[in-house]
Amino acid sequence: MTVNDKRPVNLDLGSIDMPLPALVSITHRVTGLLLVAGVAVLLWLLDASLASEESFSAIQALTSSFFCKLIIWLVLAALIYHTVAGIKHLINDMGVGETLEAGVASAKAVLVVSLVLIVLMGALIW
Amino acid sequence: MVTAVTSLGRSGLSDWVIQRVTALVLLAYLVFIVLAVFACDLSYTEWKGLFEQTWVRVFSVAALLSTAMHAWIGLWCISTDYLISRVLRIKFNDAVAARANYYRWAFQAASAIVLFTYVVWGFQILWS
Numbered sequence: 653m654t655v656n657d658k659r660p661v662n663l664d665l666g667s668i669d670m671p672l673p674a675l676v677s678i679t680h681r682v683t684g685l686l687l688v689a690g691v692a693v694l695l696w697l698l699d700a701s702l703a704s705e706e707s708f709s710a711i712q713a714l715t716s717s718f719f720c721k722l723i724i725w726l727v728l729a730a731l732i733y734h735t736v737a738g739i740k741h742l743i744n745d746m747g748v749g750e751t752l753e754a755g756v757a758s759a760k761a762v763l764v765v766s767l768v769l770i771v772l773m774g775a776l777i778w
Numbered sequence: 779m780v781t782a783v784t785s786l787g788r789s790g791l792s793d794w795v796i797q798r799v800t801a802l803v804l805l806a807y808l809v810f811i812v813l814a815v816f817a818c819d820l821s822y823t824e825w826k827g828l829f830e831q832t833w834v835r836v837f838s839v840a841a842l843l844s845t846a847m848h849a850w851i852g853l854w855c856i857s858t859d860y861l862i863s864r865v866l867r868i869k870f871n872d873a874v875a876a877r878a879n880y881y882r883w884a885f886q887a888a889s890a891i892v893l894f895t896y897v898v899w900g901f902q903i904l905w906s
Binding site: 681684685687688691692695698699701702703705708709712731735738739741742745 | 820825826849852889896899900
C-alpha cells in the first residue's frame with residue numbers, strides 16, 4: 653500500500669463531535685442492538701398471549717405492574733425509534749434527501765416523529 | 779482483504795439487499811400487528827383465532843425469519859466495526875487488541891445461538 657504514514661488518523665469515534673444525523677444514526681444502531689434482547693420480551697408476550705386463556709389473563713394482570721409496563725414500553729420505544737429511523741433509511745436509499753440540509757432536517761424529523769409516537773405509546777400503556 | 783465468511787450473504791451487496799427486504803417484511807408485519815391489536819379488542823378468543831389462520835402463521839414465520847436475518851446482518855456489522863484490533867487498541871490496550879478475533883467470533887457465536895433460539899421458540903409458539 654502506498655499510504656503516507658504521517659497522515660493523521662483518528663479512529664476514536666468517541667473523540668469526534670458528532671453532528672445530529674450521526675447521533676440519529678448511532679441511536680438507530682444502539683436501538684437495533686437493544687431490540688435483539690427486546691425480541692425475547694416480544695416472543696414471551698406472544699407465547700403467553702396465545703398459550704391459554706389463563707396465561708392470556710395472567711399477562712394482563714402482570715402487565716398492570718409498573719416495572720412490567722416500563723420494560724414493555726422501553727422495548728416498544730426502541731422498536732418505534734428503530735422503525736422510524738429505518739423508514740428514513742429506505743427513503744434515502746431511493747435517492748431522496750441526500751443533501752446536507754435534507755440530512756439534518758430528516759434527522760430532526762426522525763427524532764420528533766419517534767418521540768411523539770413513544771409518548772403516545774406510553775400513554776396507551778399507562 | 780478481510781474475508782466475509784461469517785456475513786449472511788457472503789457479499790456486502792447481498793447483505794444490503796437482504797437487510798432492506800427483511801426490513802419491509804417487518805414493517806408490514808408491524809402494521810398488521812398494530813391493526814390486529816386495535817381490531818380484536820384484546821379478547822383471547824379473537825386473538826387466538828387470528829393466529830390459527832394459515833395466512834397469519836405464514837406471515838408470522840416470514841417476520842420471524844426476517845427478524846433473525848435482519849438481526850444477524852446488524853450484529854455482524856456491529857461486530858466487524860468494533861470488535862477489531864484497531865478499535866480495541868484505541869479503547870483498551872495491545873493485549874486486548876491481540877485477542878480481537880476471538881472476541882468477535884465469540885460475539886458472533888453468541889448472536890447465532892440467540893437468534894437460532896428465537897427462530898425455534900417462534901415456531902413453537904405458532905405451532906402449539
